[in-house]
Amino acid sequence: MIIVIDALNKHRFGDLLADMYRLRARVFGDRLGWEVEIKDGMEIDQFDRLDPAYVIGLDDEGHVVSCVRALQTTGPHMLSDVFQVILDGEPPLRSARLWESTRFCVDTQRLAGNGNMKAVSLATCELMIGSLEYARRSGISDIVTVIDPVMDRVLKRSDNAPYGYVGSTKPMGKVSAMAALLDCTEERIGRVRAFSGIHGDVFADEDAVRALLDARRAREAGMVPAAVSQVSQDDIMSYCEDQIRAAETPEDRAAALALAQVLARKAQAPRHAGKLH
Known part of the structure; x- marks a missing residue:
């Protein structure tokens, strides 16, 4: 499932952004060896302070498994201010309808932990x-993206090949980097959908994601909010059943079911560790 986080909703998803920054540190700092700044296990740069939009992929438990950053090219961006060597002296592309996509990464370790490529x-x-789809809905016609040769091959294998490149390929850390151009057309989106077999809506409801994250945090901490312990189990299950019935999408229903399972387990758990009833 996909969620977009920007200046309008980032106050609700600080924990999700932190998880995304940690994934970026593992990928770009540890795996690729790029010269990035990592602090407290998170990779954050000056462009993250410009309120970009983040497109983030989550698994069924709410873990960040993929992410990419979208930034306007009319102001500071990586190709103009950091990777300008790629441009071979040419001026950077700037347009209100051209956005830059950077920091595209996938958590291969979590996803392929059991060999499931x-x-x-x-x-x-x-x-x-x-x-x-987010770019297209936002009125963006084209994307320029700084990628390495591996990602370039991934794009081509996914029937999402760039229609052009800017400048030339240059060495960056352990890999090389290039600037590729993608159009945000229905035709391109349709090709990727056909290749992957993904045909439904990929975007999740924000409230459902928040509930899923809260359920996971509660499960990992071995606790539920104090208010839960002050109501009866019947009240808890009645609330959860209402949320499940009101779910309008599969994602909403999955989030409501996950929350119900966590709350039910905690409501039935013994009050004192090690004591059986």
Whole structure:
């Protein structure tokens, strides 16, 4: 499932952004060896302070498994201010309808932990679809993206090949980098959907995502909010059943079911560790 976080809703998803920054640190700092600033296990740069939009992919438990950043090219952006060597002296492209896509990464370790490379491919394609559809809905006609040769091959294999390149390929850390151009057309989106077999809506409801994250945090902490302990189990299950019935999408229903399972387990748990009833 995909969620877009920007200046309007970032106050609700600070924990999700932190998880995204940690994934970026593992990918760009540890795996690719790029010269990025990592602090407290998170990779954050000056462009993250410009209120960009983040397209983030989540698994069924609410873990960040993919992400990409979208930034306007009319102001500071990576190709003009950091990777300008790629441009071979040419001026950077600037347009209100051309946005820059950077920091595209997928958590291959989590997704392919059991050797399931299909999950990596699906997460990659879902993120492509989500970023292209978000761009198209926002009035963006084209994307310029700084990628490495591996990602260039991934795009081509996914029937999402760039229609052009800017400048030339240059060495960056352990890999090389290039600037590729993608159009945000229905035709391109349709090709990626056909390749991946992803045909439904990839975007999740914000409230459903928040509920899913809260359920996961409660499960990981081994606790539920104090208010839960002050109501009866019947009240808890009645609330959850109402949320499940009111779900309008599969994502909403999955989030409501996940929350119900966590609350039910905690409501039935013994009050004192090690004591059985």
